[in-house]
Amino acid sequence: MGEAAQAATAAPDEGFASAPADALxxxxxxxxxxxxxxxxKPKRRIKDVPGGAHKKGRDPMLLGDELxxxxxxxGWKVDVAVGAVIGRWPAIVGPEVAQHCHPVxxxxxxxxxxxxxxxxxxxLRLMSNTLMATLAREVGEGTVSExxxxxxxAPSWSRGGRRVQDGRGPRDTYG
Incomplete structure (x- = not known):
């Protein structure tokens, strides 16, 4: 057998050895x-299972998919996401931070x-970058932009018995 014949028979064997790796x-x-x-694991959808004796459209639907x-x-997707943030605020920011602030x-x-x-x-202003990253992870990127x-x-002291003429105001009395 010549060298060309040996090369021709050797080449397919090498190709077969890499075929499973290429397929993977x-x-x-x-x-x-x-x-x-x-x-x-991919989420199994019950919708993909073919129906039984009933016509199409009569099979029960998943409640979560319908909601x-x-x-x-x-068009309520953003509102629902923000409602979830407000409802789960202590879980998102942590209990200590949630004791001292709340979404308005x-x-x-x-x-x-x-x-x-x-x-x-x-x-909180110093922590705003961290909070924004957490909010983006919880409700989706771009839902909360700022x-x-x-x-x-604080109450206004511009009128009343506690008013001081030309005074500097209450300053940080309430915080």
Missing amino acids: ARARAAARARGLRPGV DAFVTER EFVDSVLTVRADSTAWATN LRVVGPS
Whole structure:
């Protein structure tokens, strides 16, 4: 047998040895493209299971899927996400921080948080990058674009018995 014949018979064997590795690499790339990650089981959808004796559309639907569709259809996705943040505020920021501040309003993707003292308001402003990252992870990127921290509200002393003519005002009496 000549050298060309030996090379021709050796080449297919080498190709067969790398074929399983190539197939595995293609399968992994396809799974990554579909959003699957190693170690995470794909969520099984009951919708994918073919129905029984009834016509299409009569099989029971998953309640969670129907609620998601309803919320999306009405355009309430952001409102529901923000409601979840307000409802789970202590779990998101931690119990110690939650004792000293609470969310007040959410308007045009700006979340306003009121602190119970000016010291805590300053502390929250310093922690705003960390809080924004946590909020993005909890409700999705871009839902909360700005975190506005305000201190405690004080009564106005512009009129009344405690008013001082040309005085400097109450200063930090309430915080």
